[in-house]
Amino acid sequence: MSARKKMGLPLQMGIGMVLGILVGTLAPKLGISAAFFKPFGDLFINLVRMVVVPLVLATLVSGAASVGDVGRLGRVAAKTLVFYFATTALAVAIGLVLGNIFQPGVGLDLSTANLSAKEVAAPSLVQVLMGIVPLNPVDALAKGNILQIIFFAVLVGMAISLCGDKAKPAAAFFDAMSEVMIRVTSMVMHYAPIGVFALMAYTVSNHGLEVLLPLIKLIGIMYLGCLIHVIITYLPCIRYAGLKPGTFFRGLSAPLLTSFTTCSSAAALSTNLTCVQKLGASRSVSSFSIPLGNTINMDGTAILGIVTIFAAEIYGMPLPLDQQISVLLIALLASVGTMGVPGAALIMLSMIFTHVGIPLEAIALVAGIDRVMDMARTTINVLGDATAAIFISRTENDFDPQRGAALQDE
Numbered sequence: 001m002s003a004r005k006k007m008g009l010p011l012q013m014g015i016g017m018v019l020g021i022l023v024g025t026l027a028p029k030l031g032i033s034a035a036f037f038k039p040f041g042d043l044f045i046n047l048v049r050m051v052v053v054p055l056v057l058a059t060l061v062s063g064a065a066s067v068g069d070v071g072r073l074g075r076v077a078a079k080t081l082v083f084y085f086a087t088t089a090l091a092v093a094i095g096l097v098l099g100n101i102f103q104p105g106v107g108l109d110l111s112t113a114n115l116s117a118k119e120v121a122a123p124s125l126v127q128v129l130m131g132i133v134p135l136n137p138v139d140a141l142a143k144g145n146i147l148q149i150i151f152f153a154v155l156v157g158m159a160i161s162l163c164g165d166k167a168k169p170a171a172a173f174f175d176a177m178s179e180v181m182i183r184v185t186s187m188v189m190h191y192a193p194i195g196v197f198a199l200m201a202y203t204v205s206n207h208g209l210e211v212l213l214p215l216i217k218l219i220g221i222m223y224l225g226c227l228i229h230v231i232i233t234y235l236p237c238i239r240y241a242g243l244k245p246g247t248f249f250r251g252l253s254a255p256l257l258t259s260f261t262t263c264s265s266a267a268a269l270s271t272n273l274t275c276v277q278k279l280g281a282s283r284s285v286s287s288f289s290i291p292l293g294n295t296i297n298m299d300g301t302a303i304l305g306i307v308t309i310f311a312a313e314i315y316g317m318p319l320p321l322d323q324q325i326s327v328l329l330i331a332l333l334a335s336v337g338t339m340g341v342p343g344a345a346l347i348m349l350s351m352i353f354t355h356v357g358i359p360l361e362a363i364a365l366v367a368g369i370d371r372v373m374d375m376a377r378t379t380i381n382v383l384g385d386a387t388a389a390i391f392i393s394r395t396e397n398d399f400d401p402q403r404g405a406a407l408q409d410e
Contacts, residue, residue: 015193
């Protein structure tokens with residue numbers, strides 16, 4: 001047990017991921033079906049998603065109640081939204097620039113015959129905004145509608161704060177509940193190395209490495225775009241907060257590995273929330289920005305501007321500068337229109353392709369490698385959520401690495 005503790009959870013998860021890749025590569029040769037690994041990976045996803053709703057509710061109510069100043073809460077909300085939309089715009093721009101430089105679709109001979117893709121329509125902006133208000137908060141909790149939970153929890157937290165001494169028992173309850181759910185998250189994460197191993201073994205054995213070869217250039221550009229986005233967007237924010245990049249990435253290794261292997265921002269939400277607080281982010285800021293970012297932050301998906309240029313090149317369609325600028329604007333609008341909607345990447349691509357006249361069948365061209373690209377997209381989204389929590393905490397003069405160090409010692 002002492003050796004397990006010394007190894008640390010992130011290292012255990014890293015070992016599980018490497019072993020999963022190796023086993024997944026060998027599994028077809030040994031006659032082991034990919035379906036064998038799936039239940040163990042699904043169990044991990046179910047466990048981490050199990051804690052998301054109660055953790056978000058408890059921490060948001062507790063955080064909003066502790067703010068006290070309603071004006072400060074509004075200021076934090078405005079800063080969070082500006083941060084997410086600004087970084088999404090940068091991500092789209094990076095994707096388009098890289099697509100123009102490397103031209104991922106040039107020279108490829110991919111058949112588009114017999115390809116089909118269903119058009120997916122995003123709800124209107126009015127529908128999305130009206131959908132934020134839950135008709136029944138209990139139903140929102142049961143369905144895991146994060147936007148509605150955020151709205152309800154912030155209102156409850158503000159009401160507790162305004163009630164003063166009379167609501168102290170309620171404040172104490174949600175504060176204690178948030179601590180309990182953080183501890184439950186810690187308990188669940190003991191299974192993480194096995195879950196990560198199973199998910200990677202399933203992904204590699206199910207898709208195979210050969211599916212990557214025809215589109216390896218596109219995958220490489222996508223991952224390069226993610227790396228550039230981290231360097232020019234996130235790292236300056238982290239340095240502004242006074243954190244060293246090494247400390248930042250070590251502190252977030254658990255949620256980053258979780259998001260990379262599960263391709264689910266929701267699966268990484270609980271660990272992301274606890275990890276940014278251990279790094280020194282304010283509870284009141286992080287309990288708002290992390291769940292909100294989990295729903296609306298689209299940085300990783302926005303880098304799919306590369307796929308737009310790729311598809312245009314496959315179909316021999318010119319994509320002049322004015323259309324590329326419109327892609328940027330459509331991607332920003334789509335990030336609002338698809339928030340809280342499953343399959344947001346597909347919806348964004350569908351909206352962009354329709355706008356610039358690219359056949360929707362192009363989506364089917366990249367379907368085989370979507371899982372590999374989604375691993376990077378989801379990781380960037382989770383990283384962006386964490387960066388926002390730390391950066392905004394610093395702008396509110398509420399970032400304290402010493403507080404984080406105390407949490408890590410507990």
